[in-house]
Amino acid sequence: xSPSSTPYFLTTPIYYVNxxxxxxxxxxxxxxxxIARFLRSEGSEVxxxxxxDEHGQKVEKSAKQHNLDPQKFVDEVSKRFRKxxxxxxxxxxxxIRTTEARHIKSCQALWKRISDGKTPNGQDSNIYLGKYDGWxxxxxxxxxxxxELIKDTKNPSNYLAPTGAxxxxxxxxxxxxxxxxxxxxxxxxxxxxxxxxxxQSRRNxxxxxxxxxxxxxxxxxxxxxxxxxxxxxDSHIMYVWLDALTNYITGINFxxxxxxxxxxxxxxxxxxVGKDILRFHAVYWPAFLMSAGIEPPQRxxxxxxxxxxxxKISKSLGNVxxxxxxxxxxxxxxxxxxxxxxxxxxxDGYFSHASMVTRINKDLANDFGNLxxxxxxxxxxxxxxxxxxxxxxxxxxxxxxxxxxxxxNLLSKVSPLIxxxxxxxxxxxxxxxxxxxxxxxxxxxxxxxxxxxxxxxxTILWLQAExxxxxxxxxxxxxxxxxxxxxxxxxxxxxxxNIVNLHEDNEGDICxxxxxxxxxxxxxxxxxxxxxICEFED
Ligand code: ME8
Numbered sequence: 428x429s430p431s432s433t434p435y436f437l438t439t440p441i442y443y444v445n446x447x448x449x450x451x452x453x454x455x456x457x458x459x460x461x462i463a464r465f466l467r468s469e470g471s472e473v474x475x476x477x478x479x480d481e482h483g484q485k486v487e488k489s490a491k492q493h494n495l496d497p498q499k500f501v502d503e504v505s506k507r508f509r510k511x512x513x514x515x516x517x518x519x520x521x522x523i524r525t526t527e528a529r530h531i532k533s534c535q536a537l538w539k540r541i542s543d544g545k546t547p548n549g550q551d552s553n554i555y556l557g558k559y560d561g562w563x564x565x566x567x568x569x570x571x572x573x574x575e576l577i578k579d580t581k582n583p584s585n586y587l588a589p590t591g592a593x594x595x596x597x598x599x600x601x602x603x604x605x606x607x608x609x610x611x612x613x614x615x616x617x618x619x620x621x622x623x624x625x626x627q628s629r630r631n632x633x634x635x636x637x638x639x640x641x642x643x644x645x646x647x648x649x650x651x652x653x654x655x656x657x658x659x660x661d662s663h664i665m666y667v668w669l670d671a672l673t674n675y676i677t678g679i680n681f682x683x684x685x686x687x688x689x690x691x692x693x694x695x696x697x698x699x700v701g702k703d704i705l706r707f708h709a710v711y712w713p714a715f716l717m718s719a720g721i722e723p724p725q726r727x728x729x730x731x732x733x734x735x736x737x738x739k740i741s742k743s744l745g746n747v748x749x750x751x752x753x754x755x756x757x758x759x760x761x762x763x764x765x766x767x768x769x770x771x772x773x774x775d776g777y778f779s780h781a782s783m784v785t786r787i788n789k790d791l792a793n794d795f796g797n798l799x800x801x802x803x804x805x806x807x808x809x810x811x812x813x814x815x816x817x818x819x820x821x822x823x824x825x826x827x828x829x830x831x832x833x834x835x836n837l838l839s840k841v842s843p844l845i846x847x848x849x850x851x852x853x854x855x856x857x858x859x860x861x862x863x864x865x866x867x868x869x870x871x872x873x874x875x876x877x878x879x880x881x882x883x884x885x886t887i888l889w890l891q892a893e894x895x896x897x898x899x900x901x902x903x904x905x906x907x908x909x910x911x912x913x914x915x916x917x918x919x920x921x922x923x924x925n926i927v928n929l930h931e932d933n934e935g936d937i938c939x940x941x942x943x944x945x946x947x948x949x950x951x952x953x954x955x956x957x958x959x960i961c962e963f964e965d
């Protein structure tokens with residue numbers, strides 16, 4: 428039934444705790460949450476990891492600005508990211524913090540494995556001590572080559588990182604990772620694993636970056652101390668990206684590589700990231716792992732960037748979209764739906780309140796909400812709230828019967844789309860059936876059968892209610908709270924709300940095998956998606 432019943436391990440980036448969470452962080456974690464819920468619903472074992480990135484110069488600087496000791500500071504800010512998980516209803520199985528003892532142990536163990544190993548020529552060690560002279564951006568926590576810098580248009584004598592972040596000159600002793608030696612192995616890996624980087628356009632970028640030649644990477648710092656000490660040389664702390672990437676293996680028990688969790692979940696099925704941090708995940712991370720004799724992850728998906736009404740989201744522009752504010756305004760499920768429906772996953776998105784309200788009123792209230800409301804209130808008014816018993820298949824020539832079939836075939840279309848992170852297309856397929864269901868009620872006109880063919884009317888309503896049940900189960904990973912409220916209204920038992928409870932054919936006695944039970948008395952219908960009425964300012 429499920430395309431993959433092998434265990435599935437997926438991760439979000441771990442977020443820097445220099446700032447409060449915003450809509451961009453919520454977006455990446457939401458995408459993972461939908462996949463995690465969907466696969467669990469299909470019957471797979473899933474491990475969904477998120478957390479916070481708490482070391483490095485950027486975080487240390489922020490703590491100083493707040494006049495707080497870094498540990499106190501990260502303890503506070505990390506809580507806001509945990510709250511984001513609650514607010515957005517994320518179902519992560521673990522929340523990792525890079526200041527935890529388990530992570531420090533894991534980073535030092537990985538470092539040792541890398542430094543004990545040799546480069547592919549079998550002669551050089553992967554790590555050597557040298558001196559870094561070059562540019563560093565604290566905002567990006569990244570080293571830049573002079574040739575990558577761009578002129579600052581506001582101050583032409585100044586240079587910036589290609590991301591627009593300011594850079595500073597750094598000269599300090601540093602350990603280096605011999606990345607240059609892993610170039611061919613990386614290219615071979617991409618060649619043999621065409622699905623490793625998605626979308627395809629990002630894969631091409633990664634390959635051409637690596638083909639352009641790789642320089643050895645500085646992996647330790649000495650000019651500040653907020654980080655994990657390098658094993659056997661605590662005058663150095665690890666480069667924050669080596670520390671951060673390691674969270675993915677800490678989360679499944681590294682260095683306990685004989686543990687069940689490790690064996691079950693590594694290599695990771697999917698690292699979900701924004702396009703800004705693809706290079707770290709698709710180049711440095713597999714190289715670190717290969718050099719430590721560990722298999723690289725299976726896939727890295729780099730999604731697009733949200734702007735606020737077309738403007739880059741940034742604290743200095745004062746246009747940060749606070750997830751708490753929009754969830755309070757529109758409701759958590761409407762926000763979840765909007766973010767994954769509005770743009771093809773992988774493309775950039777344009778957040779605007781106007782498009783949010785259009786989605787709520789059109790897709791949620793008019794299409795799906797209306798479908799549920801019509802069917803449930805007709806059952807309530809005409810059958811005293813008791814689900815009618817349908818006629819046998821042979822007697823059914825209602826359009827609603829075809830719609831039920833469409834809803835039964837929907838999973839085979841939606842599941843592969845979720846497995847390739849095509850959320851927007853998946854929702855599109857689901858909405859085709861929602862709209863078809865509304866059309867079929869209009870065509871069947873059950874209200875006209877009230878007097879002359881009550882059992883026909885009951886059959887139509889049963890077929891529609893069963894269609895709604897199927898839709899709600901498939902949509903539940905996207906909008907868990909509202910779909911649960913809808914399934915409550917259909918009296919579907921809690922343990923029958925999963926994809927494994929869907930049925931794929933109409934043969935035989937149609938009601939026997941379904942969990943929508945005729946004769947079941949339903950609660951009074953309540954609208955699940957009310958229209959959003961815009962407040963106009965005076
Ligand atoms: O980079 N649109 O953390 P970070 C879409 N700690 N997604 C956005 C976004 C936007 N406008 N803004 C942020 C780090 N994101 C490192 C990661 S992982 C080993 C270490 C999302 O707090 C997107 O996923 O800067 C992006 O990659 C991530 O937040 C960056 O989060």
